[in-house]
Amino acid sequence: MTLDEFIEAFAEEFDDTPVETFKADTKYRQLDEWSSLTALSIISMVDDQFDKTITGADIRSTETIEDLFNLIQAK
Amino acid sequence: MAIASIKNVKIAGMAACVPERVEENRDYTLLPPEEIEKYIETTGVERKHCALHDGSICTSDLCQKATEGLLEKLGWQKEDVDLIVFVSQTCDYRLPATGIVLQDKMGFPKSTLAFDVTLGCSGFVVGLGIAGNMISTGNFKKCLLMVGNTQSEYANYKDKSMWFLLGDAGTVTALEYNPEEADKIDLCYMSDGSGRKHVIVPDGGSRNRFSEKSLELEDVGEGNFRTRLDEKMDGVEVFASAITGIPKLYKQLQEHFQIDNEKMDYCLIHQASKVLFEKLRKKMKFPEEKTPMNLRDFGNTSGSTIPLMMVCKLKEELESRPLEMVMAAVGVGFSLGTGRITTNKIKVCDLMYL
Numbered sequence: 001m002t003l004d005e006f007i008e009a010f011a012e013e014f015d016d017t018p019v020e021t022f023k024a025d026t027k028y029r030q031l032d033e034w035s036s037l038t039a040l041s042i043i044s045m046v047d048d049q050f051d052k053t054i055t056g057a058d059i060r061s062t063e064t065i066e067d068l069f070n071l072i073q074a075k
Numbered sequence: 076m077a078i079a080s081i082k083n084v085k086i087a088g089m090a091a092c093v094p095e096r097v098e099e100n101r102d103y104t105l106l107p108p109e110e111i112e113k114y115i116e117t118t119g120v121e122r123k124h125c126a127l128h129d130g131s132i133c134t135s136d137l138c139q140k141a142t143e144g145l146l147e148k149l150g151w152q153k154e155d156v157d158l159i160v161f162v163s164q165t166c167d168y169r170l171p172a173t174g175i176v177l178q179d180k181m182g183f184p185k186s187t188l189a190f191d192v193t194l195g196c197s198g199f200v201v202g203l204g205i206a207g208n209m210i211s212t213g214n215f216k217k218c219l220l221m222v223g224n225t226q227s228e229y230a231n232y233k234d235k236s237m238w239f240l241l242g243d244a245g246t247v248t249a250l251e252y253n254p255e256e257a258d259k260i261d262l263c264y265m266s267d268g269s270g271r272k273h274v275i276v277p278d279g280g281s282r283n284r285f286s287e288k289s290l291e292l293e294d295v296g297e298g299n300f301r302t303r304l305d306e307k308m309d310g311v312e313v314f315a316s317a318i319t320g321i322p323k324l325y326k327q328l329q330e331h332f333q334i335d336n337e338k339m340d341y342c343l344i345h346q347a348s349k350v351l352f353e354k355l356r357k358k359m360k361f362p363e364e365k366t367p368m369n370l371r372d373f374g375n376t377s378g379s380t381i382p383l384m385m386v387c388k389l390k391e392e393l394e395s396r397p398l399e400m401v402m403a404a405v406g407v408g409f410s411l412g413t414g415r416i417t418t419n420k421i422k423v424c425d426l427m428y429l
Contacts, residue, residue: 039311
């Protein structure tokens with residue numbers, strides 16, 4: 001999966017945030033819609049798409065969507 | 076890896092009891108309706124049965140009522156019961172053990188061995204292993220495995236991560252030494268205490284004694300507040316741990332006991348939340364029709380969810396035909412368990428209310 005595809009998949013987990021908001025350098029944890037509920041959706045999506053598990057601590061250690069993508073690739 | 080195959084034990088019957096009192100999640104006053112719907116969608120919980128937590132209904136009372144009903148249905152005499160295993164995180168007292176309190180209150184003979192096991196969501200699966208192993212030898216002949224929790228007492232109204240989720244229930248499963256009609260009871264366990272900080276009631280035990288500080292309402296982020304006597308649950312960490320741990324443990328069960336999903340009548344998955352349930356169902360590769368759910372009306376009832384679901388959803392089939400089922404539970408600890416059981420036309424009481 002490329003970074004662009006990941007950003008697209010990431011955006012799909014949100015209901016109220018416009019798709020164009022999501023960029024590689026988006027600080028996703030600062031989005032209004034970000035919550036523990038969206039975190040669950042992201043962990044679930046990563047499990048589906050990459051067959052890898054990210055933890056709450058992993059999420060807290062990243063700022064941008066690209067950071068998260070790189071962290072997943074390194075797992 | 077902890078693997079147990081229990082011989083000579085028959086599952087004789089089951090019963091469950093919940094508080095009559097219902098809390099509707101849609102009546103929650105601290106969030107706008109559209110936000111409440113989001114919680115309901117993720118957790119799958121619309122309402123739950125909750126005791127008042129004023130001492131009038133404890134877990135032991137729910138288990139007591141369920142047990143009285145089941146003994147009558149089975150035709151078991153109290154004098155015949157030689158083992159009571161009470162599995163709960165909401166005991167009557169810090170001491171003595173609640174199982175022993177019930178021995179006296181319910182009039183079981185003093186020759187009965189009774190004790191408590193402090194486990195949460197994995198309680199039924201682990202309890203089956205503990206009681207099953209003790210009965211398997213023939214040293215104990217008739218056992219009541221009581222699994223319950225009135226854990227909604229740990230949910231602070233100002234903590235959405237808990238309040239929408241937790242319901243109360245007490246269950247009982249009757250097990251007997253019966254080599255001729257023994258059921259299959261095969262189990263796999265895992266313990267991961269590194270998860271202890273993610274699901275915890277920090278104060279009130281011996282490590283952090285109750286103090287004035289225990290009662291202070293703390294801002295824990297995302298608009299949630301709780302005291303150190305309430306339960307903290309980091310749902311994100313539980314989810315991440317469960318979606319790797321349970322499939323791994325289930326695979327181990329499948330391989331060790333040659334379990335074919337196609338041949339299983341049901342897969343009973345602990346009712347933690349809808350989002351976790353759905354994920355585990357898919358990862359364990361079971362279709363919806365084989366994985367009953369009762370989250371909507373009961374919430375997460377901890378160790379009770381599997382026996383409660385059997386009583387609510389499978390009563391008729393449990394009574395009328397032989398069944399073979401697998402189960403999976405993950406909870407506080409973390410403690411994880413998977414298992415395969417058979418039943419053969421067992422006695423099941425209608426759901427009771429107190």
